[in-house]
Amino acid sequence: MAVVAAAAGWLLRLRAAGAEGHWRRFRGVGLARGFLHPSATVEDAAQRRQVAHFTFQPDPEPREYGQTQKMNLFQSVTSALDNSLAKDPTAVIFGEDVAFGGVFRCTVGLRDKYGKDRVFNTPLCEQGIVGFGIGIAVTGATAIAEIQFADYIFPAFDQIVNEAAKYRYRSGDLFNCGSLTIRSPWGCVGHGALYHSQSPEAFFAHCPGIKGLPLLPRTECSGVITAHGTLNLLGSAEQVPIEPYNIPLSQAEVIQEGSDVTLVAWGTQVHVIREVASMAKEKLGVSCEVIDLRTIIPWDVDTVCKSVIKTGRLLISHEAPLTGGFASEISSTVQEECFLNLEAPISRVCGYDTPFPHIFEPFYIPDKWKCYDALRKMINY
């Protein structure tokens, strides 16, 4: 089994509420250094034993951002971090085990390149990592904090929710920690069980003052904040622009247009619903519009509603448990905005309301068959 099969990465970008506009994403320079493992091909990924529960489809090469290079997810993250440190002399990266390259290889080579005062290990303490990061950001410097697995973010919950999120508001904009980014891999990996599989986005969606992005499943993986959610972190590679570029925050992407059903997901699950869209076309002659939500907070209500107005049917899917999961927020808003357009109840295909189990993972996850079945029921409603 791929020992470093990674989860979807998820990044919290802490910014003042109201901070607008484009968010700088950086693409890798310096990948020809040779310190990165050669990216595996899609074929290699397919040969891995039962790593992914979906078939990975690489995106077409983006044309609008200049020259591209084949990278897998962790390489894209490294590249983005590399660019961030190159452009911003105040930027520092810290967390557990980042110095040697990180348990997901996202910081390989950066300490050698930028120095030990800029890429460093902290003691083993998530509340400390985030609190420390807030402090750096308060002075105006750029802090990039890593939490090793999203499952371990909870000791830092107080610092994130009570401190970082409220810094600007409570001080009347005298102070803020907008230059803090927290990176953390999330989502299931095939054998992560309770504590290496979680998707905690809903806990943070409920917190005004932070911005949260799941990993982008596609080429826009970039910047300090993103990581692509895929089981085949090492395996699946796509063409990724080399130079830094921006893509707007808080904008969902319609990755496939369709007319009969809207499918919404984020992170790794986007791959799943993409495959479901193919299955629907092939088996049912149904045309699906596939949306990668990209940001949880704030989320792109307009794009989703525009799609649902067109299709009349909405299916949302995430690994996180059903109850109180982010699909419930989307569902609630969409029925408010698009009530008369709906042809069927909104469908949520999610994890069960249990902790994430080890041996039962194949039964737990909202896989393509569960999504397909829910879609079928919606069509026949």
Added chain:
Amino acid sequence: MSLNLSLAQHPHRQQQQFSSLDDKPQFPGASAEFIDKLEFIQPNVISGIPIYRVMDRQGQIINPSEDPHLPKEKVLKLYKSMTLLNTMDRILYESQRQGRISFYMTNYGEEGTHVGSAAALDNTDLVFGQYREAGVLMYRDYPLELFMAQCYGNISDLGKGRQMPVHYGCKERHFVTISSPLATQIPQAVGAAYAAKRANANRVVICYFGEGAASEGDAHAGFNFAATLECPIIFFCRNNGYAISTPTSEQYRGDGIAARGPGYGIMSIRVDGNDVFAVYNATKEARRRAVAENQPFLIEAMTYRIGHHSTSDDSSAYRSVDEVNYWDKQDHPISRLRHYLLSQGWWDEEQEKAWRKQSRKKVMEAFEQAERKPKPNPNLLFSDVYQEMPAQLRKQQESLARHLQTYGEHYPLEHFDK
């Protein structure tokens, strides 16, 4: 004006009587004299708390008065527990490499910390572990079948297949089920100790953690609660030099973990974790006093993590092979105890060969059996979230059952119990 002061009548704290007439400090926060010279206390890290040991690296007793004089049977049990654990580790590590189990963590180099401490406890003393204390369970005769069952997540797993490998638990042997988050067990162990005290249970709680986990906020909470609430607990820190890739020089800047104890008012000691007798003696005495005096003890067992952090780690990325080899060859708890056994005439090469063969055979048998067993029924995905399954969850369970009726061919049902 009436001041309502309660003076602690704690045997361990002398608080001065309040009197406004003396020119002595009256602060409630500290019991100390005045000083009129400005002087910072220099932390002593060059010459830290000394490391208690009984045997030298060749397994010879250094100070005969410290020899625990354990009977032959007990010493052999210590030895066999460590070596059986080592054998099991080798086989299960390999099995992960072969894709048979999903994950594994070895205990190489730290076997002495497990069995030395376990041997000094009563069988009913409650154990809260981190994840690298399988030798405690081994010493308590947890069967190989159950170690394997948990790693395979098969139908015999007491944990019902829910957790990653090495997350053992055993109610019968008073070993609380492991969880992955670090140091979360520390304040929990303290609470359990407090309850044991109230129940007059004559029971100690032992709480294991690594030097990395000791950096977590939960460790601070646990230490402070144990001291202020006077709990019969042994904090057992395995200082093995690394937290994944993070060396101790990046984990702390003080004199390890033992030096923190006094800061909390906790009796503390540092021991050679690769010396089974040193670990045994320290744990034995800590246990006696923790229960008798209702106070916490901190034991920092110095050792070395010979293996990788886990099967997801390749430690050659951050440490030298030479360093690892030193510990494997020159200072290993199993070797040192074997030297002792040999010098006592309680063991020889013949027995060593025979035991190696036998222990390997036992492990392989358990392994093969574990592999053949089915996984638990997928219904067990839904139980034990609460004691009684809520209606909403029952609905979800039913929806999975219906789903499998239609789409079962796409799921590995053949490996699961019907």
